[in-house]
Amino acid sequence: MSYLERGTTNFKKANWALFAGGFSTFAILWSTQPLLPEIANEFHISPAVSSLTLSSTTISLAISMLLIGTLSEVYGRKSIMTISLVFSSILAILTALSPNFHFLLFFRILQGITLGGLPAIAMAYLGEEIEPKSLGMAMGLYISGNSIGGMSGRVISGILTDFFNWHIALVGIGIVSLLASIFFWFALPNSTHFQPRKFEIGKLVKSLMSQFKEPGLIHLFTIGFLVMGGFVTLYNYVGFQLVAPPYSLSQTLVGFIFLVYIVGTFSSTWMGMLADQHGRKRILQISLIILLIGAVITLNSNLWLKIAGIAIFTFGFFAAHSIASGWVGKLSTHDKAQASSLYLFFYYAGASIGGTAGGTFYSEHGWIGVIGMIVFFGVLAIVLSVRLGMIAKKRLQLASHKMNTAN
Numbered sequence: 001m002s003y004l005e006r007g008t009t010n011f012k013k014a015n016w017a018l019f020a021g022g023f024s025t026f027a028i029l030w031s032t033q034p035l036l037p038e039i040a041n042e043f044h045i046s047p048a049v050s051s052l053t054l055s056s057t058t059i060s061l062a063i064s065m066l067l068i069g070t071l072s073e074v075y076g077r078k079s080i081m082t083i084s085l086v087f088s089s090i091l092a093i094l095t096a097l098s099p100n101f102h103f104l105l106f107f108r109i110l111q112g113i114t115l116g117g118l119p120a121i122a123m124a125y126l127g128e129e130i131e132p133k134s135l136g137m138a139m140g141l142y143i144s145g146n147s148i149g150g151m152s153g154r155v156i157s158g159i160l161t162d163f164f165n166w167h168i169a170l171v172g173i174g175i176v177s178l179l180a181s182i183f184f185w186f187a188l189p190n191s192t193h194f195q196p197r198k199f200e201i202g203k204l205v206k207s208l209m210s211q212f213k214e215p216g217l218i219h220l221f222t223i224g225f226l227v228m229g230g231f232v233t234l235y236n237y238v239g240f241q242l243v244a245p246p247y248s249l250s251q252t253l254v255g256f257i258f259l260v261y262i263v264g265t266f267s268s269t270w271m272g273m274l275a276d277q278h279g280r281k282r283i284l285q286i287s288l289i290i291l292l293i294g295a296v297i298t299l300n301s302n303l304w305l306k307i308a309g310i311a312i313f314t315f316g317f318f319a320a321h322s323i324a325s326g327w328v329g330k331l332s333t334h335d336k337a338q339a340s341s342l343y344l345f346f347y348y349a350g351a352s353i354g355g356t357a358g359g360t361f362y363s364e365h366g367w368i369g370v371i372g373m374i375v376f377f378g379v380l381a382i383v384l385s386v387r388l389g390m391i392a393k394k395r396l397q398l399a400s401h402k403m404n405t406a407n
Contacts, residue, residue: 048359060112084117158255229354
């Protein structure tokens with residue numbers, strides 16, 4: 001059974017299918033973020049409570065990824081990814097019909113559970129089906145689908161809300177995602193290298209918990225939690241500030257703020273290359289410092305400086321996330337997929353807990369409260385990165401000593 005090679009029809013189909021799947025998943029996931037002021041206004045709730053439409057989805061997504069990834073080892077890759085995408089798209093449409101906030105929250109929790117199917121499985125599918133020399137390109141296209149989907153979902157929902165309302169915006173996201181899901185179903189080649197395994201929950205839990213014993217991994221998990229918590233907090237509440245005086249921007253213009261994601265697509269690749277050349281610890285710390293500088297710049301009341309600060313902050317965030325997530329695979333000594341799943345669990349847990357906690361700071365202290373929380377998270381992440389560097393250095397010295405002893 002041959003692998004999918006660059007230049008073949010099936011290779012192109014697999015790439016475009018997973019691009020569409022990533023686009024659909026992250027467009028749905030982040031679609032309510034620019035709508036939080038509208039949701040808070042319609043249901044007469046606080047910014048922190050409205051953010052639960054995002055936080056509840058990311059925490060249920062974090063939990064479901066741990067479970068769905070395991071199910072795919074038993075029941076296969078394509079079928080579960082397809083079911084995940086179709087059900088998530090249908091739920092997106094149902095979410096738009098929510099008569100009250102409780103129904104909206106219920107549907108968003110269900111969405112988080114179903115959305116876990118693609119990110120938990122896609123990388124495993126690529127690793128099994130794509131020939132090694134073409135894997136980097138395939139992985140890059142899949143990740144670009146994720147980032148473009150997240151950006152487009154926010155922009156589209158902002159524009160549709162301006163012209164109609166947030167209900168129509170979510171229906172629009174649901175319809176686009178359903179079309180992408182149907183394309184995914186027909187385009188993605190069936191697995192030919194997948195080997196089903198027995199479902200043994202005891203062994204799974206044991207290997208999962210053993211990841212916490214690996215030196216340094218808990219530091220990376222916590223850094224992922226902190227940077228994502230700060231990132232989601234900034235984007236959750238900047239909309240509240242920009243639609244209010246003195247800015248009074250429309251939902252369309254607030255949605256276009258998310259176009260600064262493009263700098264993140266660049267920084268994750270460029271800073272990742274620098275980390276390979278100059279060391280992960282150093283570039284991770286530089287990335288975190290850039291994140292902090294950007295956050296502080298947003299305190300300026302000038303709109304253009306504020307947007308520049310958001311762009312700098314976004315640059316630093318994507319760079320830090322790229323380096324930290326890549327470092328997980330290097331430090332993990334066994335069951336690397338589980339280690340990556342745990343990183344993503346903490347990453348999305350940070351989005352849920354940090355994103356909602358930030359609403360309390362915003363309500364009590366305004367924008368300076370939001371930035372204060374983000375700065376605290378960033379400084380703590382830098383402290384952890386220093387400790388992480390020491391652990392990595394000690395590990396290298398130990399490996400070198402063992403090699404010299406063996407010789």
